[in-house]
Amino acid sequence: MVAFEYDKSKLLSSVKYASRIPTRAQMRLAHDEGWADQIKSVQDEIAVAEGCRFDIEKPQAVAKFFAERLTHGEDPFYNQPFKLLEWQRERIVNPIYGWWTADGFRRYRSFFVFVPKKQGKTQLAAGLALIEFHFVRGSRVYIVGVAETQALEMYDQCAGMVERSDVMRRYIKVTRSTGKLKWQKRNCRLSCLTKSAAASEGKNASCLILEEFHAWRDRKLFDSLLYAGATKLNPMLGMITTAGDDVTSLCHTEYERAKRIIEGDDPTTDHLAVVYEAPKDAAYDDLDAWKKANPSYGKTMPERGVLADIRAAKGNPQRIASLKRYRLNIWTQSGVQWLDADQWSTCDVLESDDNVEGLLYAGLDLARTRDFAALVLLWYRDDGSFDVLPKIYYPAALVKEKEETDKIPLGSWIDAGWVVPTEGNEIDQEIIFHDVVSANKRWGILDLGFDSYNAGRISKDLISAGINCTAVPQTMTYLGKPSGEFERALSDKRIRHDANPCLKWMISNAKAITDSNNNVRPCKQRSTTRIDGLTATIIALQRALAPDAQRPISDKPWSWSN
Structure with missing residues (x-):
């Protein structure tokens, strides 16, 4: 055994909290009982000074329960024992279940775990929920999500762990239709709730786990849930999340609190803060930053997948922003530029519409009657390349106003033929109708996709025109699939276009929505100004890629043999 030494000056708490330093006797007890290595922070030292002790056996029992009763529910580890990874054990399970106050209560009553996606946080949270359900008599455990799908995802993990266990399924009833688990003999309940139901049902909880906390917006509800376990002896409130894109959110407030705790600037001893993130200025392709932010790197997260994600994001601002947020756990601002307009400029230019090749599809975005409208013709080829010719329209009476508000040379674009002016202060849909009919007569449009907003009359007229x-x-x-394909085609220079400067401007304006699976689509509400030409392009590409897209049928004999 290592000899016991006590040097007050070496204690972390001696710098800022000199009046809350553990005594020699307290540190000697930790050494003799074998848990001195669990004193890792300023808050740990203060907790020891306040009489807290670390029970080595309790977290070991929890780890054993994970390994012997719980199994993973997804490939590639399906039905394999849930053996805690080192970071899960050392940073989360050991502190939560090992530290106890002098009078026998939990030291930690809440925790904030901030990790990127793909680290198994949902499965870990499900396991913790089952621990709370299983070991607290009369437990009331609630999994709360902003959306029902978020809460159900974690509940499905819990239910699956029970159903795959020969032991637990004998005494725990799983009711998937209502999202509940029940252990009748011990009067234990586990339920998943949306935040609206949590306002009434979640206030008598022994444990609340808030899933994907970055999506929470209701501060009043959160404040009420902070005291949901006030009548319980050992309540627990857990917040598990990745980074968000709103630095004014509840989650960012809790994130900042967690950082203060970790840095020793907040002496709170009953709130566990666990943060894994890359430096804010880290490059998206810096593997050292990935390893720092992702504690499961190389274990449940293979490097080949990381390299593939990095390659897919190269040259795409929106993808890079998504990687930084979801995979490097760096807070971002909403409204990151989606596409690189400079890449658009490097694509091949169509010198004439006589040179177009491929099957013709069209996209129509009318948007508002007093703003831009766009018709885009898109010729798609079997190799995934395509030609794009836009027609962009604007009310002639509003040109000067638009030039002043958006600081664009709209009049020059009109003079050069890049934008078609329509008489008056509203878009004249008759002009667009005749342009579509003319294009169909010349080239044959296989399918025209349209945003139904404000397109009811013209779509009926076009259908009547055959x-x-x-x-x-x-x-x-x-829009997820064609938007992703447009990104890749732009990066690979598989697009030819006529170098319309108005369309390039719209591409530079585009902001996007990205979901947790890294699907992306343009978002008009987030975009700074108009993106109608880009939206019409994506709509046309959607028709080209859709399973129900129209295809030409030939009766020429040579096609039958190919």
Whole structure:
């Protein structure tokens, strides 16, 4: 055994909290009982000074429960024992279940775990929820998400762990239809709730776990949940999240508190703060930054996947921002530029519309009647390359006003033929109708996609004119795939276009929405100014890629043999 030494000057707490330093006797006890190595922070030293002790056996029992009762529910570890990784054990399980006050209560009553995606945080949180459900008699454990899908994802993990356990499924009833677990003999309950239900049901909880906390906006509800376990002897409030894009949010407030605790500037001893993140100025392709931010790197997170994600993001500001937020856990601001307009300029230029090649699809975005509208023709080829010719429209009476508000040379664009002026102060849909009919007559449009907003009349007229038209909802389900393909085609220079400066301006304006699976689509609400030409391009590409897209049918004999 290492000899016991006590040097008050070496204690972390001696610098800022000299009146709250553990005594020689307290430190000697920690040494003799074998848990002196668990005193790792200023707050730990203060807790020891206040009489807290570390029970080595309790976290060992929790780790054993994980390994012997719980299994993973997803590939590549499906149905394998849930053996805690070192960071999960040392940074979370050991502190939560090892530290106890002098009078036998938990030291930690809440925790904030801040880790990137793909670290198994949902599975870990599900396991912690089952621990709280299992070891606290009469427990009331609630998994709370802003959206029902968030809460259900963690509940599904809990339910699956029970169903795969030969032991637990004998005494725990799983009711997936209501999102509940029940252990009748011990009067234990586990439920998943949306935040609206949590306002009433979650206030008598022994344990609350708030999933994807960065999405929370209701400060009043959160404040009420802080005291949900006030009548319980050993309550627990857990917040588990990745970085968000709103630095005024609840989550960012808790993140800043966690950082103060970790840096020793907040002496709070009953709140556990765990933060894994890359430096704010880290490059998205810096593997050392990835390793620092991702504690499961190289274990449940193979490096080959990381390198693939880095390659996919190269040259794309929106993808890079998403990588930094979701995978490096760096807070970002909403409204990051989606596409690199300079890349658009490096694509090949179509010198004439006589040179277009491929199958023709069209996209129509009318937006508001007193602003830009766009018709985009897109010729798609089998090798994934395509040609883009836009027609962009604007009310002639509003040109000067637009030049002043958006600081663009709209009049010059009109004079050069890049933008089509329509008489008056509203878009004349008759002009767009005739342009579509003319294009169809010249080249044959296989399918025209349109944003149904403000396009009801013209779409009916086009269908009556014999043009196949399809409404394309502006949702991730419909736009995620073509938006991702447009990104890749832009990066790979698989696009030819006519160098329309108005369309380039719109591309530079574009901001995007990215979901947790890294799907992306343009977002008009987040974009600084108009993006109609880009939206119409994405709609046209959606029709080219859609399973139900129209294809030409030939009866020439040579095509039958190919």
